Amino acid sequence: MTSNQKTRPVGIRPVLDTVVVGAGFAGLYQLYKLRQLGLRTIVFEAGGDVGGTWYWNRYPGARCDVESMAYSYSFSEELEQEWVWAERYASQPEILKYARHVADRFDLKKDIQFNTRVLKVTFEESSHRWSVTTSKNETFRARFVIMALGCLSSPHSPSIPGLETFDGNCYHTGFWPHKKIDFTGQKVGVIGTGSSATQAIPLIAEQAKHLTIFQRTANFSIPAWNKPLAKEIQQQWKDNYRKLRVEAQQSSSGIINMDSDQNATDLTSSQQQKELERRWKYGGLIMWNAFADIMKNHDSNDLVTAFVHKKIREVVKDPATADLLCPRNYPLGSKRLCVDTNYYETFNRPNVTLADIKSHPIKEITATGIETSEGFFKLDSIVLATGFDAMTGPMLNIDVRGSDGTLLTERWAEGPQTYLGISMAKFPNLFMITGPGSPSVLSNVLLAIEQHVDWITNCLQYMTENKFSLIEPTDEAEKNWVQHVNEVAEDTLYIYGDSWYMGANIPGKPRVFMPYVGGADKYRDICEHVSQNKYYGFSVSN
Ligand code: FAD
Numbered sequence: 037m038t039s040n041q042k043t044r045p046v047g048i049r050p051v052l053d054t055v056v057v058g059a060g061f062a063g064l065y066q067l068y069k070l071r072q073l074g075l076r077t078i079v080f081e082a083g084g085d086v087g088g089t090w091y092w093n094r095y096p097g098a099r100c101d102v103e104s105m106a107y108s109y110s111f112s113e114e115l116e117q118e119w120v121w122a123e124r125y126a127s128q129p130e131i132l133k134y135a136r137h138v139a140d141r142f143d144l145k146k147d148i149q150f151n152t153r154v155l156k157v158t159f160e161e162s163s164h165r166w167s168v169t170t171s172k173n174e175t176f177r178a179r180f181v182i183m184a185l186g187c188l189s190s191p192h193s194p195s196i197p198g199l200e201t202f203d204g205n206c207y208h209t210g211f212w213p214h215k216k217i218d219f220t221g222q223k224v225g226v227i228g229t230g231s232s233a234t235q236a237i238p239l240i241a242e243q244a245k246h247l248t249i250f251q252r253t254a255n256f257s258i259p260a261w262n263k264p265l266a267k268e269i270q271q272q273w274k275d276n277y278r279k280l281r282v283e284a285q286q287s288s289s290g291i292i293n294m295d296s297d298q299n300a301t302d303l304t305s306s307q308q309q310k311e312l313e314r315r316w317k318y319g320g321l322i323m324w325n326a327f328a329d330i331m332k333n334h335d336s337n338d339l340v341t342a343f344v345h346k347k348i349r350e351v352v353k354d355p356a357t358a359d360l361l362c363p364r365n366y367p368l369g370s371k372r373l374c375v376d377t378n379y380y381e382t383f384n385r386p387n388v389t390l391a392d393i394k395s396h397p398i399k400e401i402t403a404t405g406i407e408t409s410e411g412f413f414k415l416d417s418i419v420l421a422t423g424f425d426a427m428t429g430p431m432l433n434i435d436v437r438g439s440d441g442t443l444l445t446e447r448w449a450e451g452p453q454t455y456l457g458i459s460m461a462k463f464p465n466l467f468m469i470t471g472p473g474s475p476s477v478l479s480n481v482l483l484a485i486e487q488h489v490d491w492i493t494n495c496l497q498y499m500t501e502n503k504f505s506l507i508e509p510t511d512e513a514e515k516n517w518v519q520h521v522n523e524v525a526e527d528t529l530y531i532y533g534d535s536w537y538m539g540a541n542i543p544g545k546p547r548v549f550m551p552y553v554g555g556a557d558k559y560r561d562i563c564e565h566v567s568q569n570k571y572y573g574f575s576v577s578n
């Protein structure tokens with residue numbers, strides 16, 4: 037609770053200009069910018085501290101897959117220069133420390149109400165205010181609501197029969213306890229083989245007596261080659277930050293050195309292999325863009341797949357296990373690429389078993405373990421690395437009602453409908469940071485956050501300067517944007533993976549490709565075009 041709220045007489049709520057929901061990197065930067073505009077703002081955060089993703093995901097090995105020098109705010113040169121990252125890819129504790137440092141340095145916490153979940157937001161036609169109801173049973177009114185909820189903040193627990201009857205400890209990677217968990221001497225089962233699992237598995241395997249990994253779909257994982265960050269490299273970044281940030285903004289992926297301008301089809305076989313080796317040795321996400329046509333052309337994608345299969349087989353000694361670990365039947369990159377440290381190596385350990393639950397599905401979880409159609413696995417602990425109800429989950433967890441009583445749940449019944457992934461028709465003065473229909477998770481998310489926050493802040497400034505009270509996209513602009521988002525996705529291989537981008541990981545969720553895949557650079561230009569043309573596609577009124 038903020039200091040001014042503590043002394044406020046009970047029952048009297050301050051009149052707010054803006055409510056921000058979420059105090060991850062998006063909410064923190066948004067608060068900072070709103071203060072500069074002089075807007076009275078409260079941030080509500082369900083967690084007990086700032087950091088969002090990095091507050092909740094404390095599983096062993098949790099780490100960034102964008103290099104730390106790039107996965108950082110660019111809005112303050114002083115902050116950029118003073119912060120020292122320890123490793124090439126920052127660990128969860130280090131990123132959380134950074135988020136806390138930012139909050140303290142810019143004195144942000146006094147306007148953040150922690151341990152407070154927003155349950156309901158309703159647009160009041162009579163006052164043109166949003167009413168915001170929280171889990172503390174308080175209702176606030178504000179002109180603007182900005183949802184800084186994150187794309188991956190709603191952990192998904194699978195509905196496996198008997199899960200609740202398990203007698204041992206059960207953890208979800210996205211909701212990890214705030215204390216050290218020691219698996220020493222235990223039989224542990226990990227369900228899932230996505231990014232969270234590939235990071236956690238090598239470290240759990242080092243502790244556990246025995247670790248069984250329950251794999252439904254093999255994932256592509258690329259070594260991070262993580263290491264301490266050399267002082268000279270850090271200094272090079274700091275000396276060139278302005279130029280490097282602009283380079284990232286002007287790239288399609290939002291990450292420097294990642295995009296490729298050569299199609300695999302234009303290269304000889306030896307040139308292709310040389311480029312793939314170069315990217316493998318560099319490590320991390322850059323394999324995703326190995327060739328300009330990797331997400332457009334099945335043959336180009338297949339050759340990268342074959343390259344990764346070869347690498348897996350070189351590492352994993354047991355041929356049957358290696359075979360199971362080779363991803364098949366979907367294009368590389370259509371599910372988020374994993375970035376690991378010793379993931380494939382872990383399967384050479386004598387205390388590690390890979391259980392193929394695609395061929396032998398889980399039948400039930402009992403008090404003592406997991407029963408598959410292959411047999412029973414006795415376990416002391418289960419780790420659910422089963423992901424998130426991504427992109428739409430956090431918004432739909434809130435009861436959102438717009439003008440004319442429009443329900444968000446109805447509006448999004450067939451998939452998210454947004455204009456630019458920032459706003460929605462029928463929901464005036466409500467904004468989303470990295471909402472569905474924007475590049476968000478296909479980019480360096482911090483870069484995407486900064487772009488949205490700057491855009492929203494400029495929009496609010498425009499509204500204030502011109503004495504406008506309401507802004508919302510027209511139905512037509514929204515419809516055209518959704519169509520465009522779908523069309524660019526349909527022109528790629530992204531739609532061939534059963535990914536969380538497609539909503540495919542949640543039973544019953546509409547299958548729609550949710551992020552904007554047209555490129556972070558192009559998207560930025562479109563947003564600029566919209567704002568420079570008097571908020572083209574929006575209806576603005578007083
Ligand atoms: P979040 O960090 O998710 O913060 C949203 C906050 O909103 C949360 O604290 C949540 O508690 C709060 N909230 C949600 N609903 C409510 C509500 N109703 N009421 C009150 N509070 C609410 N991105 C990258 O670019 N690179 C990476 O390497 C990378 N690694 C990741 C690793 C993991 C394990 C995960 C899960 C995600 C990763 N991401 C990565 C994506 C990551 O989510 C973003 O980079 C970034 O941290 C998102 O910041 P945010 O503020 O938008 O959202």
Ligand code: NAP
Pocket residue numbers: 099100101102188194195196209227228229230231232233235251252253372374375393421422423424477536541
């Ligand atoms: P995820 O990628 O969605 O992976 C979930 C895993 O759980 C998949 O292997 C999935 O199998 C499995 N699963 C889900 N339900 C299941 C069920 N009922 N039975 C058996 N298996 C089931 O989730 P995540 O690993 O938490 O990652 C989510 C995203 O967060 C990432 O894609 C990334 O964007 C971000 N992240 C990044 C990092 C990083 O490296 N910086 C780390 C963690 C997370 P199927 O594939 O068969 O569905």
